[in-house]
Amino acid sequence: MPKTSSRWLGLLFQVGAVLLALLFTSIILLLVGAKPFQAYERIIYGAFSDMGHISDVLVVWVPLVLVSAGLLITYSTGLWNIGIEGQIALGAIFTVWAMRLLQDSSIPPVLIILVGFLAGMLGGALWAALAGALRVFGGVNEIFGGLGLNFVSTALTIWLIFGPWKRPGVGSMSGTVPFDTSLWLPMVGGSRLSLWSLGLGILGIVVVYFILQGTYFGLRLKAVGKNPRAAFLMGIPTSSYMMLAFILCGVFAGLAGAVQVTGVYHRLIPSISSGYGFLGMLVAMLVNYQAIGAPFVAFLFAALNIGSIQLPIDLKLDSTLSGVLQGALVLFVLLMDGVRRRVLHKK
């Protein structure tokens, strides 16, 4: 089959997958007695109607794209880093820890924030290294190891909030005492968006793009992912590369945790990861593990998250509908990809 028609056929299948996902979500909406187009219109309104909403979308986009960037590295190495949620949480915990230690010192706030970010990266990397060590040296599948570590990180977060870091006299689900505003990332105008975190998000995905596309290191990571045995026989130290992939992914997850602390919540809260780890996995799957598409799909998912807030307010619909749409997109894209392969194979 000529290359051009193959490309067009591929595009057709991808558009078909998006349409099927929309159709699937619409059927669910109809089943609950809602009007699908009205719901989609509200989501779009909620995400793009003004600069405030667009900036809120970008606030979600930053940690999501950072997490997705990290996951592209582990995916390339053939690893399912399910423990990403815990790595975000540990990044946040380390950031809060460092900032709590320094907040009453004479160190300038900008340096405290910087140390907070470095600590966050360290926290995420250490937690990921633990999952990696379990996989590489302990033979524990990273899915099970990661899941276990996620539970531990949740318990650790709750313990810190209700224990050592509790508010004076009380434990509160709303988290630890917020940091002084001088330790918040500066925001643009009256929005919640920080240009620093936005820059970090862009930088993160660009770095991962170049690692995977333009470096010998990235090529070796992918070689390990494609066929670890062959890679080993070719002289690539597969264990080291797997560990490195975990640690790098943890650095990005830790960064996302640090952004959640310094730019969004300004404290540690029980659900500090906001589920971006699992959402990031969907993003990575949807872009077929290619960095070039990640920022766009992450933006789409962030828009769905923010836009869907309108559903309960305006239509009394549950905003988890956005999750249904996100999941449906991934499922149908994978499905259509399978169908496309079969069709091409037959031809």
Next chain:
Amino acid sequence: MQKRLWLIVSLLVIATMALTACTTPATPTATEAPVDETLTFGMLLVGPYNDHGYSEAHFVGGQYVEANVPNTKMVYVDKVNSADRPGTTPAQLAEELVAKGATVVIFNSDDMKDSAHEFAKAHPDIITIHASGDGAWKDGKDYQNIPNLSNVMGRMEYGKMMAGCAAALTTKTGQIGYLGPLINDETRRLASSAYLGAKYCWAKAGNDPAALKFKVTWIGFWFNIPGVTSDPTQVADDFYNSGFDVVISGIDTTEGLIEAGKMKAAGKEVWAIPYDYEKACQEGADVCLGVPYFNWGPAYAKYIKAIQAGTFTTGWEWLGPDWTNINNPDTSMVGFDKGAALSADASTALDSFIAELAGGLNLWTGPINLQDGTPLLADGVVASDLEVWYLPQLLEGMEGQSVSQ
């Protein structure tokens, strides 16, 4: 080829969405800002609007305002907590309500305190009412001096005393369990009030005060969050399976009542007292001794009317029951609706207790010691609002954790 394909698809989807947004008709939808003189008030509910508990009580309060104050409209978001709405903050959601035309925003949970203050500071033109907070209490420990911030709370201590009394008049094992949410000033004083009511009625019925067992188990939040809190169903079951035959709920949902119903169906003689919402007993009438509930409507109606008239002043209010009729829907902030499982004798005794409270009986009168034996109130000394509001521990005689660790 593959990556370029993805780029195109992604751009296509985003462009379609953006284009649709641009071409969205400017005509306001049913819930957008009104152009008439309707006052729109927003409400942020920590739990589901239909939780048969605290959030539903607020929601019903909002509906009361709409029905009783002309030219008013409510917009709301429920499940405002970081587990149900990850990635959002209450302040952010409040701004969504302002975008719908709300000029007054009610934050309904103590756990929204940081966001309520942040929002009020950022929006000086929006009246911010934080239910259960103390940021606008000049004498309070957390006074914020934010001109547009108000607080309101019901003196649920009385409702809890009635609950404790009903429990003590009913228990056959002399063991009362209290299903606590998380540990803070509010929850300590409410659990302690239930204990004071129980102790009073237990002794008055001729029982040995030392024989009454009152245990508090905290689940960690106002309602169950799987994987994060203890499971209230499990906690209630543990109570019923270990000799506690009445469970008073301090949480926003009705697991204690539902489990009592199941136990009764299985042949156990147990009872429950839910919390917050007037009709909470409906989920298990045959085991329900009654429910202490909030009636937010009259207070919110008063505020909204004053705002419409331009006479509203911000401040901190702690409103008690209307002692002429604690269940008057138009006047009483706190009520107690007796359940079908309350015996006739217990009902009569409870009425006498309520009459005593209405007559001036104050159970927050010394001698009262804190759980660790530290004197709180000397003999005959009546607690101030500050002492009750900021109760540092549970009281002597109560089992359970006083401070989160």
